[in-house]
Amino acid sequence: MFPLLLFSILNLTYGAITALISQYGYYAIFALMLLEAAAFPVPSEVVLPAVGFLAANGTIDPAISFAAVIFGGIIGMAVDYYIAYFLGKDVVYRHLAFFRIREEQLNAFDEWFAANGAFAVFITRLIPLVRALINFPAGFAQMPIRKFLIYSIAGTLIWDALLIGFGYYALSLSNFYYVMAAIIAFALVLYLVYYFAMKRIGGRKKR
Numbered sequence: 107m108f109p110l111l112l113f114s115i116l117n118l119t120y121g122a123i124t125a126l127i128s129q130y131g132y133y134a135i136f137a138l139m140l141l142e143a144a145a146f147p148v149p150s151e152v153v154l155p156a157v158g159f160l161a162a163n164g165t166i167d168p169a170i171s172f173a174a175v176i177f178g179g180i181i182g183m184a185v186d187y188y189i190a191y192f193l194g195k196d197v198v199y200r201h202l203a204f205f206r207i208r209e210e211q212l213n214a215f216d217e218w219f220a221a222n223g224a225f226a227v228f229i230t231r232l233i234p235l236v237r238a239l240i241n242f243p244a245g246f247a248q249m250p251i252r253k254f255l256i257y258s259i260a261g262t263l264i265w266d267a268l269l270i271g272f273g274y275y276a277l278s279l280s281n282f283y284y285v286m287a288a289i290i291a292f293a294l295v296l297y298l299v300y301y302f303a304m305k306r307i308g309g310r311k312k313r
Contacts, residue, residue, distance in 0.1 A: 119149065123156045132170055136178040143182025143262075145205040145238035151296055154266060158273025168274075175266050176259070183241050183258050190245025198242060212242060218307045219243035224257045231261025233303040234296040 127134045135157055142148040157175060161168040190198055202209055219226045219240060227249075230240040244254045276288035 119152050120156060123152050124160065127153075127156055127160055128165055131166060132174040135166075135171055135174040139175050139178030140182040140185075143179040143238055143241075144185045145207060145241065147206050149235075150237070150265070150269065151234055154269035155273030155277055155292075158270040158275075159277040160273075161270070162274045162278040172266070172270065175270070176262070179262050179266070180255065180259065183238065183262075184251075184255070186238065186241035187245040187251065187254060190242040191248055195246055198246075207239065211236065212239060214304075214307050215239040216243040216246065219247065224249075224253060227254060227257040228261040229303075231258060232265055232299070234300045236300070236304070237265070 123138070126138075135153070138148050138153045139150065142150045142153065154175065157166070157171050160166045161171055199209060199212070202212065215226075215230070215236070218230075220243070222229075227240050227244055231237050240258075272288075272292060276292070277285060279285050279288065
């Protein structure tokens with residue numbers, strides 16, 4: 107069920123994201139990645155392949171696009187970090203609905219961070235759909251901002267490069283069936299990464 111849902115999301119929103127970036131260019135890329143990194147429901151799993159595809163066909167410059175992706179992400183994750191750092195758990199937990207975050211999810215990531223520290227920050231950047239949740243536990247714990255950004259950027263660079271590369275090569279194929287097969291495989295891989303990561307995090311929380 108979930109793979110089909112994920113595929114539907116990728117398929118239905120890809121055109122809209124591509125059109126938005128085509129119209130507003132690097133400003134749209136920056137804004138979308140800022141919102142995604144700040145835990146708003148903007149799917150980097152769609153935005154980044156769209157960036158890769160548009161870079162491949164010459165609509166946007168690859169280097170400038172990648173810079174917009176990285177800087178948007180840095181600002182977005184820093185916003186959440188400082189919200190958690192200065193306001194603390196009580197205030198943030200009362201407003202989780204604003205970010206569309208479930209309390210159980212954030213609790214799990216809070217315990218995941220408590221047990222793994224900097225490693226949790228790095229590895230969470232590679233988990234689909236919930237990459238931004240680690241911003242809050244790091245802020246709650248008042249992790250040094252420099253350390254938080256170093257580990258966040260390290261994981262983010264890997265994630266961004268992989269997904270942009272997918273869009274650049276796979277979605278640029280001229281054969282429709284190859285493109286559909288690539289999207290299906292992509293959706294399944296994302297689902298498997300998400301499933302096993304959340305199972306591990308949830309299992310640690312239960313223990």
